Amino acid sequence: MAPPTIIAHKSVFLASQTLQLSQALAPSATWRAANDSAEDGLSARAVDDALFRLNHVLTQHSRRTHAPQTSRHVAEQIEKLFYEEAERALRGNEEGAEGDILADVERQQLRLGADFTTDEAIASLPATWETQKPREATAHPLEAKRYAEQTATLSGLQTQRLAARERVERLRRMAALLAPFESHTHTDDDDETANSARATSVQENLITRNGEVERELERMRLLLARVAGRIAQLPPPPNKTAGDDEAGGVGGDSMDLDSAERDKVEKLLDRL
Numbered sequence: 001m002a003p004p005t006i007i008a009h010k011s012v013f014l015a016s017q018t019l020q021l022s023q024a025l026a027p028s029a030t031w032r033a034a035n036d037s038a039e040d041g042l043s044a045r046a047v048d049d050a051l052f053r054l055n056h057v058l059t060q061h062s063r064r065t066h067a068p069q070t071s072r073h074v075a076e077q078i079e080k081l082f083y084e085e086a087e088r089a090l091r092g093n094e095e096g097a098e099g100d101i102l103a104d105v106e107r108q109q110l111r112l113g114a115d116f117t118t119d120e121a122i123a124s125l126p127a128t129w130e131t132q133k134p135r136e137a138t139a140h141p142l143e144a145k146r147y148a149e150q151t152a153t154l155s156g157l158q159t160q161r162l163a164a165r166e167r168v169e170r171l172r173r174m175a176a177l178l179a180p181f182e183s184h185t186h187t188d189d190d191d192e193t194a195n196s197a198r199a200t201s202v203q204e205n206l207i208t209r210n211g212e213v214e215r216e217l218e219r220m221r222l223l224l225a226r227v228a229g230r231i232a233q234l235p236p237p238p239n240k241t242a243g244d245d246e247a248g249g250v251g252g253d254s255m256d257l258d259s260a261e262r263d264k265v266e267k268l269l270d271r272l
Contacts, residue, residue, distance in 0.1 A: 005079075006075070006078065006079040006082055007072075007075045007076060007078075007079050010074070010075035010078050010079070011071060011072060011075045014071040014074060014075060015071060018062065018066040018071060021062060021066065022058065022059065022062035022066065024051075024055045024058070024059075025051060025054055025055055025058065026051065027047065027051070032047075035047070116154075119158060119162070122154055122155065122158045123158075125151055125154070126151075127148065127151055127152075127155075128144070128147070128148045128151075129143070129144040129147045129148065130144065224265075227265060228265065231262055231265060231266075234262075
């Protein structure tokens with residue numbers, strides 16, 4: 001099927017007409033019967049010889065006159081004239097329809113070179129041919145029917161596209177809202193990306209089985225057990241006397257601090 005362009009339609013039409021004009025000529029069966037029954041009729045050899053020469057001349061004429069390049073050139077001229085006439089009609093309508101803003105917008109959407117993939121251009125198309133050109137629609141019923149079918153199909157596709165756009169926008173909004181809850185795993189190559197993602201992410205639940213808090217508590221228990229073992233190995237402090245207090249006040253203060261730290265550790269171990 002030819003593409004829906006003026007050049008394609010006119011090229012197909014010219015090719016069909018050229019094919020008809022280049023067909024070989026032959027007398028009808030009625031003429032042959034009448035010629036055979038006539039007393040002074042032409043001989044079959046003479047008729048065939050004349051037809052051969054005539055068809056040869058016709059073939060040569062068709063090749064020179066109806067070449068594919070010529071048909072293409074004629075189709076391009078028809079398209080050019082059509083667009084020029086459409087531009088003149090649009091300019092005339094714009095000059096004569098002052099103040100009609102809606103009509104002006106529709107004409108702008110249907111101007112030469114308009115992009116009929118946009119929503120505005122599709123919405124400006126009339127649903128049927130009869131609403132704009134009833135006389136032409138009556139003269140060309142098949143074309144009018146095909147236009148109505150194609151317009152309905154285009155409107156349906158436009159509706160599906162709008163629904164798809166709305167769904168995409170909704171999913172994008174949902175993805176943006178759920179982005180902070182995503183768990184980001186990274187390597188050494190994307191530390192910066194991971195750090196920026198972590199800055200905008202929601203902190204994961206730490207109080208879970210085998211989670212970060214449980215592992216940290218386990219390490220803390222081991223560390224406290226080692227500290228308790230080392231403290232138990234320390235020698236007890238010597239008994240202080242009055243002379244020692246007067247002579248070595250600094251040493252006594254140091255031992256008091258050690259005892260205070262030991263008491264704190266023992267209290268912490270008792271709570272575990």
